[in-house]
Amino acid sequence: MLHFQHFSVINAPPEVVWKFHERPDILQLLNPPWQPVQVVRRQGGLEIGAITEFRLFLGPLPLTWLARHTKCEKNHLFIDEQISGPFESWVHEHRFVGENGKTKLTDAISFSIPGGGTVEFMTGWLVQAQLEAMFRYRHHITKKECESL
Template structure:
């Protein structure tokens, strides 16, 4: 069974506090996810601060418009440095998403690292090659566009 890794880096002209406040709130996930994914957060934000053990539930339509329940747990949090969400129930055999934040001149650098695996062995590998890899990459391209529209484009100084 194949295991995949997706890495992306985004730079934005905002403070570390602004980046952390935005990305650590589940309420903002739908905004940075393409509408065709049908992403719907079900959990109410039960805390103003993210914490290890926090469960977040969603509906998502990853393939063919089929609505799927997805549950993730925030497993690790270091305030304004990183957090990790891991799937507890959903479309992947494995989903481990690390979000890293670093203050840089002129803004903040955010790095995403997603380790993931699809179910169904060889069939999952085929679905990954045909759909999932491109879809995940597209989600991160969309995310960058939405973030630049919301916060402005980062300019190297």
């Protein structure tokens, strides 16, 4: 199993950052332009049981990803887990920690790549690099949007 983490400090309270993540268009807004993703279905918001289905592309190959929210503590955290998709397993925790009117936003992901340890060893660095670029973009957009409210 591999682990990834990215955090940033947003100059806005957790309630503002949480509300931003509740937007119905949040996935489209936070999706980097270099990674085409189509939202196929979204049922619910951030609450437990919410479902999101989207299609992403590995080169010309479309991949369907289905995720369910398995934990939600309003203004503090939510967790989504892959039900089906490109990874062997994927658990993504979004954590919002307030301090002095600001929010430390942390995305922590535990994931496994199909094919076992050797495949993870050989390709894990590439997935980590892609995640770093994607979350740098997502946090930049989140910071820009939440700090302008």
